[in-house]
Amino acid sequence: MASAKNGRSYEAFLVDVDGVLTRGSQPLPGAVEGLQALQARGRAVLLTNNSTRSRSELSAHLTSLGFRISAADIFATSYLAARYLRDVSGAARVWVLGEEGLRTELVAAGHCLAERPVDADWVVVGMDRRFEYAKLSQALQALLAGARLLVTNEDATFPTTDGLVPGAGAIVGALRGMGYEPDAVIGKPSPLAFAIALEELGTPKERVLVIGDRLETDIVGGCAAGMDTALVLSGVSREPDLAGSTVRPTWVADDLAAVALGAWRVAGVG
Numbered sequence: 001m002a003s004a005k006n007g008r009s010y011e012a013f014l015v016d017v018d019g020v021l022t023r024g025s026q027p028l029p030g031a032v033e034g035l036q037a038l039q040a041r042g043r044a045v046l047l048t049n050n051s052t053r054s055r056s057e058l059s060a061h062l063t064s065l066g067f068r069i070s071a072a073d074i075f076a077t078s079y080l081a082a083r084y085l086r087d088v089s090g091a092a093r094v095w096v097l098g099e100e101g102l103r104t105e106l107v108a109a110g111h112c113l114a115e116r117p118v119d120a121d122w123v124v125v126g127m128d129r130r131f132e133y134a135k136l137s138q139a140l141q142a143l144l145a146g147a148r149l150l151v152t153n154e155d156a157t158f159p160t161t162d163g164l165v166p167g168a169g170a171i172v173g174a175l176r177g178m179g180y181e182p183d184a185v186i187g188k189p190s191p192l193a194f195a196i197a198l199e200e201l202g203t204p205k206e207r208v209l210v211i212g213d214r215l216e217t218d219i220v221g222g223c224a225a226g227m228d229t230a231l232v233l234s235g236v237s238r239e240p241d242l243a244g245s246t247v248r249p250t251w252v253a254d255d256l257a258a259v260a261l262g263a264w265r266v267a268g269v270g
Helices: 031-041 055-064 077-089 100-108 133-144 168-177 191-201 215-224 239-243 256-261
Strands: 012-015 043-048 074-076 093-097 122-125 148-151 157-160 163-166 208-212 228-232 251-253
Touching: 012 031, 012 191, 031 043, 031 256, 043 055, 043 191, 055 074, 055 100, 074 077, 074 191, 077 100, 077 122, 077 148, 077 191, 093 100, 093 133, 122 133, 122 168, 133 168, 148 168, 163 168, 191 208, 191 215, 208 215, 215 228, 228 256, 251 256
Parallel strands: 012 043, 012 208, 043 074, 093 122, 122 148, 208 228, 228 251
Antiparallel strands: 157 163
16 A cells, blocks of 8 residues: 555554544444454554544444454553553543443553542543533533643544434533643543554554544644545535645645545545
């Protein structure tokens, strides 16, 4: 698989999940075969802003859908947030506004779930499909007591088989509405996510291809990190979005299967 840039071949792939491999709980057409083809050419690592599952849970889920991917090759923001927090603060007391996968990764990294909001050193926020006023109030109590704020991602929406639903960004917006800005955002397009992934890969960034379905996260982040990017049109961003955007991926393809075949085009070229 050669890039138009200096004839380079990609040796590793950073692949998004939602909108690239799956939509909701269903695999996208050709995605299983597409991922397998990439894995035959180099290391394919999943880099996803979804924090609802732990790495092992996401591996099991994807395996049940036909994908072959180990937990070690999955970088979900649940894991990235736990690792980042360990690196900057050591073991911390955390109050989680998110789902069980985020808690699992935080505990696995050595962090402690605070018994009361006021005991927390950090509030860690991810997508929460059971978000309610009481949870927002608890997070506020922790922040008022001096806790810092770590956000897994700020995706405004999340693709499902029934269409788009609110993402973690909607919850972060509620916290901003109370006057609290994140101390750090770990997920794409943050450089933190790409830095951790590149460190794990050990591959020069010039030989890594970022594959995603969102211009504002996958593509912006990959470009800023100095990597080639491929936008697939199977998820959130669509053809008309390219026309009105200053963000330019290296490649545009219909889906992951097309990327695996090299059936892509330069952005802006029909």
